Amino acid sequence: MACEKQTDLMIxxxxxxxxxxxxxxxxxxxxxxxxxxxxxxxxxxxxxxxDAYPVLAPGDDFDRRxxxxxxxxxxxxxxxxxxxxxxxxxxxxxxxPVAAACLSICAAFVLRLPSPPALQSGGGHPVAVEHRINVxxxxxxLDDLDMLKQLTAAPVDKEDARAPESQS
Amino acid sequence: MTAAAVYLEQDAELMLRVRxxxxxxxxxxxxxxxxxxxxxxxRMVQNQAVSEELAQEVFLRVYKARATYEPTAKFxxxxxxxxxxxxxxxxxxxxxERLQDSLxxxxxxxxxxxxxxxxxxxxxxxxxxxxxxxxAAIQGLPPxxxxxxxxxxxxxxxxxxxxxxFQCSESAVKSLLFRAYETLRARLAHMG
Numbered sequence: 029m030a031c032e033k034q035t036d037l038m039i040x041x042x043x044x045x046x047x048x049x050x051x052x053x054x055x056x057x058x059x060x061x062x063x064x065x066x067x068x069x070x071x072x073x074x075x076x077x078x079d080a081y082p083v084l085a086p087g088d089d090f091d092r093r094x095x096x097x098x099x100x101x102x103x104x105x106x107x108x109x110x111x112x113x114x115x116x117x118x119x120x121x122x123x124x125p126v127a128a129a130c131l132s133i134c135a136a137f138v139l140r141l142p143s144p145p146a147l148q149s150g151g152g153h154p155v156a157v158e159h160r161i162n163v164x165x166x167x168x169x170l171d172d173l174d175m176l177k178q179l180t181a182a183p184v185d186k187e188d189a190r191a192p193e194s195q196s
Numbered sequence: 197m198t199a200a201a202v203y204l205e206q207d208a209e210l211m212l213r214v215r216x217x218x219x220x221x222x223x224x225x226x227x228x229x230x231x232x233x234x235x236x237x238x239r240m241v242q243n244q245a246v247s248e249e250l251a252q253e254v255f256l257r258v259y260k261a262r263a264t265y266e267p268t269a270k271f272x273x274x275x276x277x278x279x280x281x282x283x284x285x286x287x288x289x290x291x292x293e294r295l296q297d298s299l300x301x302x303x304x305x306x307x308x309x310x311x312x313x314x315x316x317x318x319x320x321x322x323x324x325x326x327x328x329x330x331x332a333a334i335q336g337l338p339p340x341x342x343x344x345x346x347x348x349x350x351x352x353x354x355x356x357x358x359x360x361x362f363q364c365s366e367s368a369v370k371s372l373l374f375r376a377y378e379t380l381r382a383r384l385a386h387m388g
Contacts, residue, residue: 036355036370039377045354070385071377077387078349078380080323081330084238086230087248094226094252098259 034064042071207271214262222262226255229272232351233279239346240283242335250282273360276351280343280361287339326387333383341376348373 037054040046046054058065087093207228213221233254238247257278315323334342340362347353347361355373359366 035374039348039373043348067381070381073385073387074377074380075349077326077330077384080326081239081334081350082327083235084244084247086234086251087244090230090234090248090252091223091226094255097252097256101256101260 034061035067038064038068038071041068042075208267211258211262211265211271212267214259215265222259225258225271229275230255233275235350236276236279236346237283239334239350240280240339240342241286242331246286250279250286253282254279269360270357272351272353273357276347276353277361277363280347284339284343329387330384333380336383337376337379341372341379344369344372345376345380 034054034057037046037050041051041054054068058068207225210221210225214225230251234247234251237250237254238244241247241250254275258275334345337345344358344362347358353361355366355369358373359369362369
């Protein structure tokens with residue numbers, strides 16, 4: 029590992045961009061520090077090797093295609109450009125998470141809405157609730173009928189009992 | 197004033213003329229920066245068709261932004277900010293789509309420097325092997341480190357200008373370049 033403060037200096041040194049006083053100071057240091065000297069040599073070799081990195085000549089019709097694109101772009105109506113901006117594949121792709129978030133919020137809102145009374149009181153079984161209430165009502169009604177029967181039964185018996193007496 | 201400074205001021209001057217509706221000035225800007233931008237993009241993406249497509253997008257964006265252009269920074273800083281942004285995004289999208297791609301495979305649509313005709317077959321093979329090794333080493337770098345190295349080495353940009361391109365601090369750029377060159381030394385130093 030080279031001395032940390034010297035490393036960026038060595039990058040500039042290998043690139044030949046170091047000012048004279050800094051270069052002299054660094055070379056003095058390299059004379060004394062074996063580790064830094066190795067790093068500086070390696071950096072110089074890398075710098076030279078990178079010259080072999082290939083480049084590409086622009087295609088002959090580069091300018092023609094560019095001006096055609098510019099002309100096409102300028103001819104587009106403003107609304108067409110706005111449509112392209114908001115409905116381009118990139119915009120759609122980046123809009124998917126937003127749409128998903130909106131859907132989740134809507135779903136959460138709907139699920140948290142208060143339930144209708146029938147559902148709330150019946151715990152999801154409204155038919156069973158109605159049935160239980162009817163049974164109670166029927167039982168009470170039957171009881172009431174029994175009481176009415178008992179009340180009405182006595183006069184009938186008296187009349188029945190009196191009838192033979194009157195007949196007799 | 198240095199020749200480079202005059203050149204840079206000319207860029208800003210030309211761009212201001214483009215803003216005023218002078219299309220000939222745009223043609224001049226294109227002539228001056230077409231090659232460096234295409235070279236940078238080709239070294240970034242290693243694909244001829246894609247690098248030309250991205251370069252067209254760079255100049256199209258420059259033209260479309262002419263109305264709002266203000267010469268607050270060097271023209272090349274702005275130009276390479278657009279170019280590196282497009283290239284890094286393309287590499288990120290491609291990585292998502294084609295994770296299985298081998299780094300060592302030859303670049304697509306390759307039209308590159310041909311070896312010297314005086315080379316023997318053996319020298320030609322050696323040259324190709326060296327190029328492939330350099331290409332693989334550069335491609336092995338994360339996109340931002342790659343862009344920083346390419347701007348530092350081939351566009352001769354200093355830490356300060358690269359920091360302005362990435363809109364980060366100079367120390368962040370030093371750190372990026374330190375890590376990038378450390379990787380390259382480990383892979384390429386034996387070739388020197």
